[in-house]
Amino acid sequence: MPSSSATLIRTYPNTASGFAGTLQLRGGSAPTTVGGLTVVPVLVHEDSEFGAEVSGVDWSKPISDEIKDALVKLQDKYAVLIFRQTGLDNARHIAFSQQLGSKLEINPFYYGKENDRVKEDFLWDVGNIELDNSLVKPDSRRWHHSLGNCLWHSDSTYHQERSKYSLLLSHGNPVQGGSWTHFADTRQAYADLPQEKKDQLEDLIIEHDLWHSRKLGSPVVYSAPSAAERAKKPPAYHKLVQVGPDGRKTLYLAAHARLVLGMGLEESQKLIWELIDWCTQPRYVFSMEWRDGGDMVWWDNRQSMHRANPYTENMTARDVRRATVIDDGPLAWGVGEVERKATGWTPEAVHSE
Numbered sequence: 196m197p198s199s200s201a202t203l204i205r206t207y208p209n210t211a212s213g214f215a216g217t218l219q220l221r222g223g224s225a226p227t228t229v230g231g232l233t234v235v236p237v238l239v240h241e242d243s244e245f246g247a248e249v250s251g252v253d254w255s256k257p258i259s260d261e262i263k264d265a266l267v268k269l270q271d272k273y274a275v276l277i278f279r280q281t282g283l284d285n286a287r288h289i290a291f292s293q294q295l296g297s298k299l300e301i302n303p304f305y306y307g308k309e310n311d312r313v314k315e316d317f318l319w320d321v322g323n324i325e326l327d328n329s330l331v332k333p334d335s336r337r338w339h340h341s342l343g344n345c346l347w348h349s350d351s352t353y354h355q356e357r358s359k360y361s362l363l364l365s366h367g368n369p370v371q372g373g374s375w376t377h378f379a380d381t382r383q384a385y386a387d388l389p390q391e392k393k394d395q396l397e398d399l400i401i402e403h404d405l406w407h408s409r410k411l412g413s414p415v416v417y418s419a420p421s422a423a424e425r426a427k428k429p430p431a432y433h434k435l436v437q438v439g440p441d442g443r444k445t446l447y448l449a450a451h452a453r454l455v456l457g458m459g460l461e462e463s464q465k466l467i468w469e470l471i472d473w474c475t476q477p478r479y480v481f482s483m484e485w486r487d488g489g490d491m492v493w494w495d496n497r498q499s500m501h502r503a504n505p506y507t508e509n510m511t512a513r514d515v516r517r518a519t520v521i522d523d524g525p526l527a528w529g530v531g532e533v534e535r536k537a538t539g540w541t542p543e544a545v546h547s548e
Contacts, residue, residue: 230265236273238380238481243443245380245499246481247273254281263294270360271440274498275378280489281364288364288491289317289518295360296520300351303427306337313516321363322514323506331506338506342412343405345505346450347379347471349496350519352403353451355431355529358496359522365490366514373511374485376492379500381446382439384474396436396446400456400530400538401467404430407453432456433529439498440524446470448500456538474500485513497522 226235237246247269252262270276283291292299299317304310313320321344323331331338351358363376385393405428409417430453439445448470455463483492494501504510521527532542 229269230262232262232265232269234269234273237275237277238479240380240383240478243380243383243386244273245383245479246275246277246378246483248277248279250279252278252281254278254283254287258291258294260294267295270493270495274380274382274439275483275492275494277483278491278493280487281491282489283364283491285313285315285318285516288362288516289315292317292360292362292518292520295362296523298521298523300354300358300519300521305340305424305427315516317518319517319519321503321517322366322512323510324512324514330510330512333506333508336416339413339416340409341503341506343408343417343450344412344503346408346412347475347500347502348408348449348451349447349500350517351496352433352447352449353405353428353431356527357431357433357522357529358519359524359527360493360495360520361517362491362493362520363515363517365485365488366516367488367512369485369487369490369513370511371484371486374513374515375482375504376485377480377482377502378494379475380479380498381448381474381500382441382443382498384476384479385436385444385446388473393436396470399435400432400535400540401435401447401452402430402432402454402456403449403451404428404453405451408450411450431529432535434526437497437526440495441498445498446474447497448474456535456540471500485515488514497524497526 226233228234232249232251235248236244237248238244249266249269252258252266266276289299301316302311302319308314310326311320312322312324312326323341325331331341350361388396406417406420406425409420433447435447435455437445437447448467450471452467453463454460455466458466
């Protein structure tokens with residue numbers, strides 16, 4: 196990467212700017228009732244809404260197809276759904292996720308399954324707690340790997356068969372004021388772009404690479420991923436401008452985005468971070484606080500970006516576990532090799548810059 200790219204490394208505050216400790220309604224929209232569910236929109240634009248807190252689901256028993264279908268319709272509209280004190284355990288977390296898609300992502304266990312606290316193939320431990328219940332150690336490889344999660348991203352854009360949904364569930368008793376997840380509306384952000392910019396972006400193809408975002412988050416430790424790491428997660432290719440499940444166009448974007456096919460690396464990074472900065476203006480962003488064990492947030496990676504709070508030496512313990520539903524829609528497999536080659540891309544060009 197060119198030396199000037201050092202200015203592209205992004206860090207963000209540890210707390211949610213503009214929020215006073217709880218998720219707040221912005222825009223004045225009142226709660227609505229949908230099929231026995233109470234829905235409180237979070238971020239309200241003139242002609243759309245982003246994020247909603249949903250209550251009325253009985254999580255103590257299997258979710259019926261009727262309730263599941265109603266929730267999917269809400270998901271298509273709001274892109275991020277928040278549920279409080281669900282009481283779900285690992286098994287029921289996985290079972291509900293499997294109702295939302297035929298396949299879940301399998302944890303690659305980068306540090307060995309024997310070193311994973313959760314040891315569930317369909318769950319990622321994305322908390323900050325070690326096997327002995329201590330906090331993750333500063334300067335460990337896990338600590339540095341996590342730094343990329345603090346950059347704005349969508350999950351698994353670096354998979355050629357990408358993910359659709361992520362469902363993140365809290366366990367234990369999080370310390371209020373210490374744990375947040377932040378979300379950005381990539382649909383409304385696209386809608387607000389000038390038409391000239393939309394025309395420029397319409398046909399662009401992006402290379403997404405997990406190790407690129409790890410390097411941005413920790414440029415020394417992840418300056419050169421190991422051969423084993425790179426073999427587990429090669430890059431993937433997806434259209435930048437896509438159509439979401441609600442029919443609106445959206446930007447499919449992430450810190451994993453490394454290259455615009457047909458552009459050089461520096462020019463690509465300039466455009467990618469211009470768009471990420473556009474999408475993460477305060478008017479498109481809200482922050483969700485983890486208040487209790489059993490809180491769950493379910494988001495659509497095709498219609499939003501998110502970021503975690505960074506690891507710090509004074510952070511509080513957080514135990515959050517993620518299930519990831521693989522996409523089964525028409526754009527699930529991204530862009531094939533023939534279309535890539537039409538831009539001048541070649542397999543040999545990967546990571547040559």
